[in-house]
Amino acid sequence: MWNRHKKENDKGKGRLLPFFLPEEIITFVTEPYLNLVVGGKKGKPGERLSVEGINPEAVENFIRKKKKLYSPEKYIRGIRNGDITLLSQAITLLESSLPVHQELAGNILAGCLPYAGKSIRVGITGVPGVGKSSFIESLGVQLTENGKKLAVLAIDPSSQKSGGSILGDKTRMERLAASTSAFIRPSPSAGTLGGVASKTRETILLCEAAGFDVIFVETVGVGQSEIAVHSMVDFFLLLMLAGAGDEIQGMKRGIIEMADMILITKADGDNLEAAGKAVREYKASLHLFPVPASGWLPRVKTCSVLENRGVGEVWEEILDYIAFTKSNGYFEKKRKQQARYWFYETLNNGLKQHFYGDEKVKKKISEMENAVMEKEEDPYKAARDILTDYFVG
Ligand SMILES: Nc1nc2c(ncn2[C@@H]2O[C@H](COP(=O)(O)OP(=O)(O)O)[C@@H](O)[C@H]2O)c(=O)[nH]1
Ligand SMILES: [Mg+2]
DSSP states (O other): OEEEEOOTTOOSOOEEEETTSOHHHHTTOOHHHHHHHHTSTTOOTTSSOOGGGOOHHHHHHHHHHHTTOOOHHHHHHHHHTTOHHHHHHHHHHHHOOOHHHHHHHHHHHHHHGGGOSOSEEEEEEOOTTSSHHHHHHHHHHHHHHTTOOEEEEEEOGGGTTTTOTHHHHHHHTHHHHHOTTEEEEOOOOSSOHHHHHHHHHHHHHHHHHTTOOEEEEEEOSSSHHHHHHHTTOSEEEEEEETTSOTTTTTOOHHHHHHOSEEEEEOOSGGGHHHHHHHHHHHHHHHTTSOOOTTOOOOEEEEOBTTTTBSHHHHHHHHHHHHHHHHHTTHHHHHHHHHHHHHHHHHHHHHHHHHHHHOHHHHHHHHHHHHHHHTTSSOHHHHHHHHHHHHHHO
16 A cells, blocks of 8 residues: 655655555655645554545645645746746746646746747857856856846756756856846756756746846757757857867767857967867868858857956857848748747657556566567567557557
């Protein structure tokens, strides 16, 4: 009747909970909730427990109360007024897998959409240690001092277990974090990359409705996360270290091709000469690439956060790019393509979740996996059989 549930970083023995509680509720369960289910503190393990005993409405109401959820209108109004607390709560709802949260978040998002879309969205990528956080802090402070409202979001697939590395970065972005015009939000810590990234995109929209006119999306990784970020920003900035080869930096050609600008960081001290050399090399290799669809030829420049050089120039570059792509129609075109991308992403994710979450499918997959590995089953036939069963029944 009772199962032991242990959270990932729970050092204790975990918690004994009724077997029938759905997984997403378990993460929320506390003693009061148990009392509600079993009917009072005296409900002993194994007693008075039945699936019928659970009133889903009571559970939802309880969760609503416990998390102090408000009506969608209240969130929307708050966000529109720039209320950071309500904005943060709405983002947490977006990131939650609880159906009641998802529904509320969906309504909030829908209400905010008409007010979204007006910011400049910039993706910032590069290997760990290249200087992303330092750069964001430096440019961010300049922007906020000039009256901009800046939101910094992060997608970091490597930090999904540790729960968002930008938390540590917040200390690196001390000055920015202290500014009332800046909003810094770590990456959501659960789910697949596709899921995490789509939450980040929705977060952009909420931030825009809250009046943030510049959005930075920081990402670290090689490949997948860049594609996701590229699909939600207007300008994609690639930070590179001088002196380290492309292979060392783990940069695939595709990522360089996505970049609207390459910025060689830490161009100071002993590194100055190497930085200049890197600029020449990247310029030469960019010439070998086809002209990008935007018509914009990416520039290669250097910067030093330490000596405060070249940082503000990046912003000038971004503004030039926005003006250029707005005048040639590419800006709108890209945003439309991005909307289509996320439409399909969401469909794909939904299908996957439904398929892999299906009990029958789960059982069959676990049976078949071994058979396929032991060559007892043909992998294609095994997969087709499972799919046919799922779709045709
Ligand atoms: N010399 C020099 N060091 C820098 C510069 N920018 C960042 N760093 C250092 O590089 C290290 C990594 O920077 P960080 O911003 O955390 O990189 P991230 O991992 O890409 O976010 C830190 O120790 C910074 O102090 C710079 O312009 N010049
Ligand atoms: Mg960082």
